[in-house]
Amino acid sequence: xxxxxxxxxxxxxxxxxxxSFLQYALLRLLPSDFIEKQFMGSFELSxxxxxxxxxxYGLNNGIVTGFALWxxxxxxxDFGISFTDGRKVAEIIGEKLPFSFFLSLSALxxxxxxxxxxxxxxxxxxxYKSKFAEVLTLLCMCLPTFFIGSVMQLLLFSGLKILPLSGxxxxxxxxxxxxxxxxxxxxxxxxMPVFVLIIAGFGRYFKSIKxxxxxxxxxxxxxxxxxxxxxxxxxxxxxxLKNSITPVLTAIGGNLPSLFSGAMITETLFSLPGLxxxxxERLMSCDIPFVMxxxxxxxxxxxxxxILSDILYAVFNPQVRF
Amino acid sequence: MEEILKFKNFSMxxxxxxxxxxxxxxxxxxxxxxxxxxxxxxxxxxxxxxVTGISGLIPKNCEVSGxxxxxxxxxxxxxxxxxxxxxxxxxxxxxxxxxxIKILKQTEEGLKKHYPFMTKEERLKRMAFFLNKFYLEGxxxxxxxxxxxxxxxxxxxxxxSMMLNPKIIVADEPTASLDLDNVKNxxxxxxxxxxxxxxxxxxxxxxxxxxKFASKVAVMYAGEIVEYKPSGEMFKNPEHPYTKxxxxxxxxxxxNKKFLPVVDGTVEExxxxxxxxxxxxxxxxxxxxxxxxxxxxFNEYFVSCYLYKQRKDL
Amino acid sequence: xxxxxSNNYYSKLKKDKNKIKKEKLNLKxxxxxxxxxxxxxxxxIVPMTDKVxxxxxxxxxNGSSRLVYDFPSFKxxxxxxxHGRDIFYRLAFGGRVTLAFTFVIVLSxxxxxxxxxxVAGFTGGFIDRILMQITDMFNCxxxxxxxxxxxxxxxxxxxxxxxxxxxLCVVYSVFGWTxxxxxxxxxxxxVKNKDFIAxxxxxxxxxxxxxxxxxxxxxxxxxxxxxxxxxxRVMLTESAxxxxxxxxxxxxxxxxxxxxxxxxxxxxxxxxxxxxxVAILILITTSAFWLLGEGAKEKLQKNK
Numbered sequence: 020x021x022x023x024x025x026x027x028x029x030x031x032x033x034x035x036x037x038x039s040f041l042q043y044a045l046l047r048l049l050p051s052d053f054i055e056k057q058f059m060g061s062f063e064l065s066x067x068x069x070x071x072x073x074x075x076y077g078l079n080n081g082i083v084t085g086f087a088l089w090x091x092x093x094x095x096x097d098f099g100i101s102f103t104d105g106r107k108v109a110e111i112i113g114e115k116l117p118f119s120f121f122l123s124l125s126a127l128x129x130x131x132x133x134x135x136x137x138x139x140x141x142x143x144x145x146x147y148k149s150k151f152a153e154v155l156t157l158l159c160m161c162l163p164t165f166f167i168g169s170v171m172q173l174l175l176f177s178g179l180k181i182l183p184l185s186g187x188x189x190x191x192x193x194x195x196x197x198x199x200x201x202x203x204x205x206x207x208x209x210x211m212p213v214f215v216l217i218i219a220g221f222g223r224y225f226k227s228i229k230x231x232x233x234x235x236x237x238x239x240x241x242x243x244x245x246x247x248x249x250x251x252x253x254x255x256x257x258x259x260l261k262n263s264i265t266p267v268l269t270a271i272g273g274n275l276p277s278l279f280s281g282a283m284i285t286e287t288l289f290s291l292p293g294l295x296x297x298x299x300e301r302l303m304s305c306d307i308p309f310v311m312x313x314x315x316x317x318x319x320x321x322x323x324x325x326i327l328s329d330i331l332y333a334v335f336n337p338q339v340r341f
Numbered sequence: 342m343e344e345i346l347k348f349k350n351f352s353m354x355x356x357x358x359x360x361x362x363x364x365x366x367x368x369x370x371x372x373x374x375x376x377x378x379x380x381x382x383x384x385x386x387x388x389x390x391x392v393t394g395i396s397g398l399i400p401k402n403c404e405v406s407g408x409x410x411x412x413x414x415x416x417x418x419x420x421x422x423x424x425x426x427x428x429x430x431x432x433x434x435x436x437x438x439x440x441x442i443k444i445l446k447q448t449e450e451g452l453k454k455h456y457p458f459m460t461k462e463e464r465l466k467r468m469a470f471f472l473n474k475f476y477l478e479g480x481x482x483x484x485x486x487x488x489x490x491x492x493x494x495x496x497x498x499x500x501x502s503m504m505l506n507p508k509i510i511v512a513d514e515p516t517a518s519l520d521l522d523n524v525k526n527x528x529x530x531x532x533x534x535x536x537x538x539x540x541x542x543x544x545x546x547x548x549x550x551x552x553k554f555a556s557k558v559a560v561m562y563a564g565e566i567v568e569y570k571p572s573g574e575m576f577k578n579p580e581h582p583y584t585k586x587x588x589x590x591x592x593x594x595x596x597n598k599k600f601l602p603v604v605d606g607t608v609e610e611x612x613x614x615x616x617x618x619x620x621x622x623x624x625x626x627x628x629x630x631x632x633x634x635x636x637x638x639f640n641e642y643f644v645s646c647y648l649y650k651q652r653k654d655l
Numbered sequence: 656x657x658x659x660x661s662n663n664y665y666s667k668l669k670k671d672k673n674k675i676k677k678e679k680l681n682l683k684x685x686x687x688x689x690x691x692x693x694x695x696x697x698x699x700i701v702p703m704t705d706k707v708x709x710x711x712x713x714x715x716x717n718g719s720s721r722l723v724y725d726f727p728s729f730k731x732x733x734x735x736x737x738h739g740r741d742i743f744y745r746l747a748f749g750g751r752v753t754l755a756f757t758f759v760i761v762l763s764x765x766x767x768x769x770x771x772x773x774v775a776g777f778t779g780g781f782i783d784r785i786l787m788q789i790t791d792m793f794n795c796x797x798x799x800x801x802x803x804x805x806x807x808x809x810x811x812x813x814x815x816x817x818x819x820x821x822x823l824c825v826v827y828s829v830f831g832w833t834x835x836x837x838x839x840x841x842x843x844x845x846v847k848n849k850d851f852i853a854x855x856x857x858x859x860x861x862x863x864x865x866x867x868x869x870x871x872x873x874x875x876x877x878x879x880x881x882x883x884x885x886x887x888r889v890m891l892t893e894s895a896x897x898x899x900x901x902x903x904x905x906x907x908x909x910x911x912x913x914x915x916x917x918x919x920x921x922x923x924x925x926x927x928x929x930x931x932x933v934a935i936l937i938l939i940t941t942s943a944f945w946l947l948g949e950g951a952k953e954k955l956q957k958n959k
Binding site: 238239240242243244245246247248249250251253257258261262335336337338 | 396398419420423428429431433437439440441442450454455485487498501505
């Protein structure tokens, strides 16, 4: 078991380094880079100035040297300084990351809970309720996220005027309000984005949970559990749920990187101060340190996610352990 | 004697592509307290469907007509009596356990539900006691189902049913994967259980052991019970042609012959409701057998054959 | 007594045989095909009326300027958008672009994934491991940031319209084949160890024969069940990118493109015709693909 983990971690590190190098090479090989984007439009620059700027930003080194320098910095913990505003990349990401993580995590948990509840209520039934649930899932899966978001905004903000439009905190509350009212305000602001994320995201979990549940309910041990006297609800709780959770685990592992990268579209739509919006702004301008750090984060999370999936799979399915 | 289980015109029919497949056809049977009944018959004659019918967990494509009365009230809600009053041991041991949960937790479930006031030590003691009865060691509880063989799992199933001290045990082929020693042990334990005032209904292929241990035997064919008599009598005087054929196949009866006779053919699927089910294979059939209507007989012992319809002493 | 025995049995069987319904396509497949057919009809026939000018230029033919966000009228069936372009015809032309784009991407992803997955699945061992490592690496690259980078590059470079679309296609497919590769490799591994392959081998069939005649027919249904879902996903991604401004751009219309009207809350409130028809069309097409996928899956399960 530990040997297996060790091998996976090793391969993971290789993958991370490989992907980072690929990214760096790609960024450096781009015909246009940061300097041209930021400065060429508004300023007239002489070639010497350009060379000076390039030196300043470290864009004069060869690709391999540049990557080695960056990697050395990373090992020490220094992720470089962002081209855009000169702040440390680690600081910038560290500011916005908790918010995105919190948003995505709560949305994920709510999606899973909702998908589970819906799947359990439509096991093996051909009633109108389960057909309705299927149609609902179809609709939710087939609409683009931003469309759902915009409609929500229209309905709940412009129409019914219950929830605030965008941002995470009301300025007045931030300055004048006390902690409790600030927390309440943040929650109120986050309700719509989380809701949008849930609607857009529960569909794929519902599908896989439902098909797994249907398979599991036909197994003999469910029948045996009922013959021992357990009620329908109890058998589902104690036996069916545990055995049909495997696709969810794989999905969680696969979704780990997106927990950290933030829901770009939703954050753009609702102007939430998260990592998604930030990266949208920075990536367009080829801000190399930021892009490298961001990609490093996501690649690491992807690798960790798949390892996590494997571990969870072994926890829930003892046959794998032996 | 107290009547504990009564089948009143009980039938089960499955809806299939080819029509309504009749699995159990108008069974009328009375079972009393302290009975040790064996139901024997070929593969496909509806024995397992009968067990499903008793349990009450009837699949959706199945229509049930008639009634089963337990303690003089009809069975409606399976959750109320399953496990404690009627305990059913299912056929296949290989898939009977949840592969992700240890055996201990799975066998404890029944005890926890029906005897909620037992402490953990009492439960463990009870489980160990019953497992030992079936020649199983206690550390089988710590394992996962995929680490155990079929025979062990089957004995665990039987033990976990008996632990709950039910009034009726319905066992569907409990000795299928067991070696001879264990077979004798299990059937003996059932006998002792029956003698202490409970009922055991045994469904099996093993005709010889059925006659040896059970007190009453019912022979089932194509969903109908064609003969129901005490085991000794049935062995000496089988009356229904099918029973005669079955008994004549046993090695014990054919001690000196080289080749054992067989009952030709197999049980057909049944889509019609009346007429003797054994018509096509019966060596003694008559013209009228094809349209023979079976009347509900609540006599304790009966033979359901046209040839014996006229007998008044049954 | 009536004789009900033998005659009844056989005649009943005959009657029941006629009752057996032989349904080749279940309901979901039918609806899916129907919806898709209508969308394709719209997208293929309407642009044939050669109204290209309507969607690209801001002025009418006689030189008068057009109204911006004009409400639906007989002249412009669904009104005009933020630049005065007719929405109805933009839908049709944009549909062509979006559908063709999606189709090409899915095909190239399928092709790439098929090759890599097959090679990995069949050869096994060292090559398999390396290919899977490569697949994992490509999997790790986050998609949206990549598309942003591409858009950034194209900003600087200003390639022609067609070249832009081609670049987008290439970038999409090069980083999207991992799903298919994994799936195909997994299926091949599943089938490779089954007994009938060993039987085929011992009976002396050459390797290629085994592959073509035995393994692929078993795998195809599984893959075919996944493809429509992939179509739907690529379409939705394309619309998301169009919304962000990173995908297909002016002057090419595309459904994602047209949805950028939704960036403005004022527009959403007052000019619903600017985005609702597009959203409905996207919904219909995506649902059609989704239903096709679900129907194919159901049929597969029944056959099993």
